[in-house]
Every structure is written in C-alpha cells, then in structure tokens.
Amino acid sequence: MSELAAALATGLALAVAIGGALYALFPGAMKRFMAQALGQSSGNLRRAGLVAAVVGVGAVWLLRR
Numbered sequence: 001m002s003e004l005a006a007a008l009a010t011g012l013a014l015a016v017a018i019g020g021a022l023y024a025l026f027p028g029a030m031k032r033f034m035a036q037a038l039g040q041s042s043g044n045l046r047r048a049g050l051v052a053a054v055v056g057v058g059a060v061w062l063l064r065r
Contacts, residue, residue, distance in 0.1 A: 007064075
C-alpha cells in the first residue's frame with residue numbers, strides 16, 4: 001500500500017472511530033443534531049460540508065508539509 005493510500009485509510013478509520021464514539025457517548029445529543037440537520041436546506045448543508053472539507057484538507061496540508 002502506498003503512503004498516500006495508507007494515509008487516506010488512516011484518516012477514514014479515524015473519522016469512523018470518532019463518529020462512533022460520538023454516537024456511543026452522546027446518543028441524545030446526536031439525535032437532536034440529526035433532527036436539526038433534517039430541518040436545514042440542502043444548500044446550507046452543502047455549504048457546511050464544503051467548509052468542513054476545505055478546513056480538513058487545509059489542516060492535513062499544514063500537518064503533512
């Protein structure tokens with residue numbers, strides 16, 4: 001496995017682990033969060049996802065350079 005593939009797999013595994021921990025530790029809060037997300041427009045969710053992706057890629061770039 002190349003270094004890039006290993007880094008991507010590690011990142012994905014960490015995202016799954018953190019997401020799982022949030023649901024295990026705070027199930028009520030996660031239900032409320034999902035209910036709020038369902039009430040948002042697709043445009044708002046798309047913008048929030050884009051911002052999160054840009055911040056995440058920027059953070060990885062800063063950490064890996």
